[in-house]
Amino acid sequence: MSAGSNLRSADQFLCSICLDVFTDPVTTPCGHNFCKTCITHHWDDNVLFKCPICKEMFNTRPQLNINVFIREMVSEFRREAQQKSSSSSSEQQAAKPGEVPCDVCTGTRLKALKSCLVCLLSYCETHLEPHLTVSRLNRHQLVEPVENLEDRICTKHDKPLELFCKTDQTCVCMLCSVLDHKTHEFVPLREEYEGKKAELEKTEAETQQMIQKRRLKIQEIKESQKISNDAADREKLEGFLILTSLKKSVERSLKKFIKEIEDKQKTTEKQAEDFIKDLEQEICELKKRSSEVEQLSRSEDHLHLLQRFPSLEDAPPTKNWTEVRVHPPSYEGTVVRAVDQLDKNLREKMKKVLTKAELRRIQQCEVDVTLDPDTAHRKLILSDDGKQVHCGYMRKNLPDNPERFAKYVGVLGKQSFSSDRFYFEVQVKGKTRWDVGVARDSVNRKGTITIDTWNGYWAVCLRNGNEYEAYNDPPVRLHLSSPPEKVGVFVDYEEGLVSFYDVDAAELMYSFTGFYFADKLYPYFCPGLNYSGRNSAPLMICPVNQTV
Structure with missing residues (x-):
């Protein structure tokens, strides 16, 4: 057979x-x-x-x-x-450490291919054959090889653990269900397995979601750390430049102070040397006369003495040194004056440094502003990107909608702001007249308009090419160190603050303070009339290039 x-x-x-x-x-x-x-x-x-x-x-x-x-x-x-x-x-491998061995093999135990939950034995490929071919055995439940199959037998009744007691949350055999747990609720192991597996899958999904959130948090922290490191590097560089500049100012003041002392000292030394030289010259002449006088006085020749005496009678010309003095220069107050001047210079420099630092901080509040053509006066010409505006010669045929400025050549931004802080910059280079600022949503746009805070405008302006004013009530004349080419506008809505900066000089031009904003605020621009081309340069909303 x-x-x-x-x-x-x-x-x-x-x-x-x-x-x-x-x-x-x-x-x-x-x-x-x-x-x-x-x-x-x-x-x-x-x-x-x-x-x-x-x-x-x-x-x-x-x-x-x-x-x-x-x-x-x-x-x-x-x-x-x-x-x-x-x-x-010979074709199969012997079980290695950590692998489940076949329970039927004698001698060399081969690696188990499956474990039977009915027989409670693990089988290699050869000994598994009956479970795959015999009709009564192929109904047994086969699983991936597992160790400690004896743990699957009820220790009390020596029967397979086939049920799950939901009351006690434990695995039991058939006898347990009718003897020790007869009033409890039971489900087949597979049913409970499916339920627990679904819970595990849900837990795994939640865990993966938590892992993903934490990975994103790590990425966020790393980004924050990078931003912090970059900010620290910028701050160190700025601090180095500032403190080096301050150090140079101190060194220049020290050199100037020492030079002033040394110049006075040299002047005094020169005066003393000149006096000494003149005195030594007179002493030399006087010694010569003294020698002649002494020699003649010793002469025994009557005739010779009388003949020579007239030439010695007149003394050589000399200076009256009685009132001559070398007056030491006064050094008193030199150090105080030097320190005062240094303090003044340092204060001016620190004021500029602090303003630059403040400007760099508020530049972080930059917003994207574009011009709203529905509000623009009919003479105004806007660029396609909504970033530039200048005044033309002719009125355009546009609908007189409620938002449009009718007489005043103004235009508002599209964006409105009613909270937080915001900042934008406008180039005013080459212009002889302009207004820049913010305005309330409810400002009058028809007829005669008064631009001031009472009427809902917070703005600064240039008039006549060199006169700068803040539109306060009453207007405030601004005295600037140089004409600004780019103006920064900063608004702190909650604080009721509107500040204007000369961006290139990093100087504060003017601040409106102590106001209460209840309406929406819009960026406000007026490029001024063209004046036959003298004021044809546009106002330009430009991106922020942070100061160093």
């Missing part, structure tokens, strides 16, 4: 009680075969003697003898199966 035919009929060599190949097969009077040990234990546990397969009852316990024919057939089957196992073992 071939091995293939044996395997195809292998179920006839299996005991229906232990579901394994016969060991010492015996035959009951009804003709069914069992392992001798299996049928013996079966009848030991039951009062009635009946066949487990056909249920035929026996009045007395049958005397069972070994079925020699079946035993020989089983032995042949085992030998052929062993040969097949040996031949396939």
Whole structure:
């Protein structure tokens, strides 16, 4: 008989009680075969003697003898199966540490391919064959290889754990359900498994979502850290430049102070040296006269003395040194004056530094502003991108809608603001007349208009090419160090603050403070009339280029 035919009929060599190949097969009077040990234990546990397969009852316990024919057939089957196992073992791998070994293999235990939850055994490819070919075995539940299959047996009743007690939240066997847990709620393991698996999938999805949120948070923190590092680097660079500039100012003041002292010192030294030189020259002349006088006085020649005396009678010309003095210069107050001047210079420099730092901070509040053509006076010409405006010569034929300025050549921005802070910049280079600022939504746009805070305008202006004013009530004349080419407009809505900056000079031009804003605020622009081309340059809303 071939091995293939044996395997195809292998179920006839299996005991229906232990579901394994016969060991010492015996035959009951009804003709069914069992392992001798299996049928013996079966009848030991039951009062009635009946066949487990056909249920035929026996009045007395049958005397069972070994079925020699079946035993020989089983032995042949085992030998052929062993040969097949040996031949396939060379192709299969032995179980490695951490892998589940086959529970049937003798000698070298091969890696298990599946575990049976009914037999509670793990099988390699060869020993798994009956579970794939025998009809009674292929109904068993096979899973991926698992260890500790004994944990799947009820320790109390020695039965498979097949049910889940929802009351006690534990796995139980069939006997547990009718004995120890009879009033509890049960579901099959698979049903509970599906429910728990769904919960795990939900938990896994939530966990992955939490992981993703934390990854995004990490990215956010890294971005914040990068922004912080960049800000720190900029601050260090600015601090280095500022403090280096201050250091140079101190060094220049020190040099100027020392030079002033040394110049006075040199002047005094020169005066003293000149006096000493003149005195030494006179001493030299006087010594010469003294020598002549002494020599003549020693003469014994009467005639010679009388002849020479007239030439010695007149003394050589000399200066009256009685009132001559070298007056040391006064150094008193030099240090104080130097320190005062240095303090003044440093204050001016620090004021500019602080203004520049403030301007850089508020530039972070930049908003995108475009001009609203529906509000523009009919003479105004707007660029296609809504960023430039200048005054033309002719009035355009446009509808006189309520939003449009009728007499005053003004235009508002499209964007309105009613909270927080905002900032924008306008180039005014080349113009002789302009207004820039913000206006309330409710400002009058028809007829004669007075531009001031009382009427809802917060703006600064240029008139006559060199006169700058803030449209306060009354107007305030502005004294600027230089004509601005780019004006920055900053609004803090909650604080009621509107400030104007000369961007290039980093100087504050003017601030409106202490106001209460209740309406929407719009950016406000007036390029002024053209004046035959003298004021034809446009007002330009430009992007912020942060000051260094």
